[in-house]
Amino acid sequence: MNNLSKMPKIELHLHLEGAAPPAFIRGLAKEKNIDIGGIFNEDGSYRFTNFWNFLKVYEAACEPLKGPQDFYRLTLAVLEESAASGVLYSETFLSPDFCGGRDLGAWREYLHAITEAATKAEKDFGITLRGIVTPIRHFGPEKARETARCAAETAGGFITGFGIGGDEKSGELKDFLWSFDMAREAGLRITAHAGEWKGPDEVRAAMNDLGAERIGHGVRAIEDMALVDEIAERGVVLEVCPGSNVALGIYSSFRKHPIGEMYDRGVKVTINTDDPPFFHTTMAREYEMLHQAFDWDEAVFATIARTALDAAFCDADTKTRILKTLEQANG
Ligand code: ADE
Numbered sequence: 128m129n130n131l132s133k134m135p136k137i138e139l140h141l142h143l144e145g146a147a148p149p150a151f152i153r154g155l156a157k158e159k160n161i162d163i164g165g166i167f168n169e170d171g172s173y174r175f176t177n178f179w180n181f182l183k184v185y186e187a188a189c190e191p192l193k194g195p196q197d198f199y200r201l202t203l204a205v206l207e208e209s210a211a212s213g214v215l216y217s218e219t220f221l222s223p224d225f226c227g228g229r230d231l232g233a234w235r236e237y238l239h240a241i242t243e244a245a246t247k248a249e250k251d252f253g254i255t256l257r258g259i260v261t262p263i264r265h266f267g268p269e270k271a272r273e274t275a276r277c278a279a280e281t282a283g284g285f286i287t288g289f290g291i292g293g294d295e296k297s298g299e300l301k302d303f304l305w306s307f308d309m310a311r312e313a314g315l316r317i318t319a320h321a322g323e324w325k326g327p328d329e330v331r332a333a334m335n336d337l338g339a340e341r342i343g344h345g346v347r348a349i350e351d352m353a354l355v356d357e358i359a360e361r362g363v364v365l366e367v368c369p370g371s372n373v374a375l376g377i378y379s380s381f382r383k384h385p386i387g388e389m390y391d392r393g394v395k396v397t398i399n400t401d402d403p404p405f406f407h408t409t410m411a412r413e414y415e416m417l418h419q420a421f422d423w424d425e426a427v428f429a430t431i432a433r434t435a436l437d438a439a440f441c442d443a444d445t446k447t448r449i450l451k452t453l454e455q456a457n458g
Pocket residue numbers: 142145185292293294295320323371401402
């Protein structure tokens with residue numbers, strides 16, 4: 128037994144709806160009499176066969192999440208679970224698509240409920256949350272514009288960033304440039320899912336076309352070592368989600384996952400869960416699996432947590448406060 132599960136952690140890549148425990152979604156569906164049958168295994172876990180099917184199941188699981196109060200409950204439940212894994216600070220992807228259908232007035236109400244829950248969780252569990260507004264790539268660039276408008280109108284304070292998730296094979300990143308420019312002009316920091324289902328060129332597009340300072344996943348940069356070195360030199364931060372990549376079959380095991388080689392090569396990697404109940408993981412489990420795969424010790428994990436905090440999109444005062452707690456805990 129080691130202390131990894133208790134170590135203070137910083138998470139930068141977590142989808143709020145993707146963090147919904149299946150029992151929570153089943154309970155909501157029952158309360159509201161909504162039939163979302165077929166998305167659960169016999170043991171109650173989420174059922175999906177591959178990434179594209181996962182996206183469908185994800186959207187079906189969002190069906191019973193119908194109003195701000197549901198997102199209040201969801202946020203509290205998710206943050207309690209993250210805090211139990213030792214997470215001090217978390218950034219979560221929020222999609223106006225699932226929070227009021229990209230209507231600005233509705234989005235404000237959902238956001239109000241989510242921030243209320245975050246404030247309560249900070250008091251009760253000692254975890255701090257910030258939000259990254261995230262269009263869904265396969266919903267297309269037009270919807271992303273509406274999402275960017277929601278992001279720009281609510282930028283600052285709790286909403287710190289803008290990203291993009293969903294099916295990486297749908298369209299081109301540059302189709303979303305208008306939305307990213309709008310978000311950037313509103314002062315939001317930029318991240319983008321890339322190099323999960325497409326290769327090195329997609330990571331280059333995220334860095335060069337969108338100006339992303341962080342990349343969601345980015346692991347397939349490993350297929351081009353010149354790109355890996357460029358990522359390291361430019362200090363672009365990778366939001367790596369090893370358990371997600373293994374669960375979705377991109378790599379056959381933690382040992383075969385490129386995070387070890389990237390870390391050794393000087394890339395700023397961070398450790399994240401993506402959609403933890405879907406992938407049967409937690410931040411504590413990610414640490415344990417990485418320890419087993421690469422023999423990483425507490426010093427490595429402390430370095431990675433510090434990298435993640437440095438790359439966080441929150442304001443300087445929040446960062447200083449979290450850093451104090453991190454340093455106290457890591458000695
Ligand atoms: N949305 C939720 N999880 C995702 C993932 N792993 N990749 C892209 N979009 C997602």
